[in-house]
Amino acid sequence: MLLYRDGYFIQALEGEEDVVMDLFRKIERDTRHSNVIIAHKESITERSFDEWSMGYKNISGVDLSKYPEYRDYEEFSPEYFVNNPSRDVSLLNSFYDEINF
16 A cells, blocks of 8 residues: 655555565655655454555645644654554555555
């Protein structure tokens, strides 16, 4: 799952930890990316986005205040998600059903 807004991307990677971390390191080394961070990491028993390999949505201009968990939303930035670690998953899940393939 990949969202874009205001020059930033937020992405959820799911799977076996070694596979996910290998992919993360590849993304981190890619010269098209900068300031790559892990904002939230947790072990899960069930995947949230298991029905597809990659979903994408540009949410620039989307009024996030219509989503209850984002009424106090300030900015789409790495710092925001590091300081609010559960918000990244909530945001990604908010758009899960809206993406059509």
